Amino acid sequence: MKKNNDRWLRVILPFVLIVIALYNGKTLIPPYTYAKGIYALYTVICFTISFEISRFIILEVRHRLPYLQQTRKRLFIAIVFDLSAIYVLKIATFVLYRSVLKSHNLSVEILIGFALETILVAAISIGLYEALYFYMKFLQAEKEKEQLLRANVQSQLDGLKTQVNPHFLFNSLNSLTALISRDGVKAEKFVEEMSGVYRYL
16 A cells, blocks of 8 residues: 555544543533543543554554565564553553643553553554555455456467468468469368468467
């Protein structure tokens, strides 16, 4: 894939993740407070940046390891970098979020929740991008196969055209002309054989 036409994925996927997170955090349920507004803003920023970082890592690793034979290595490197980068981002944005609310408690439950969110974002983004990459490679292979088949048929056609060239017909007609005046039976036989040759060609 020379050009990544993934705009729809960059909009839909973070949006779905944000809605799920806001629903789980009960932010979409009234009453709407200042704390809920800050949490919604934090969620939007955090998931959008997480997805963009994940996408950047996936495409960068793919650029360096583009072949299908390198899939395991590509997936391993993408997963390690993805999980690390997103987890650090989650903690950093959470500390910033808590400082806005004048509260600095970072519990084990929150860290576990971040780990689960990180795994979710990495699994969805890597899974979707790899699935799309495999699909694009499959389409590319099918297109190349069709082009090779077409080139093979064209070369066969060109071969037939060279066999049925005007010089062959011209020489055959000259021989026929000479035979007609000398031996009509041989000329008739020659015409039949010549038509058989052309039928074969």
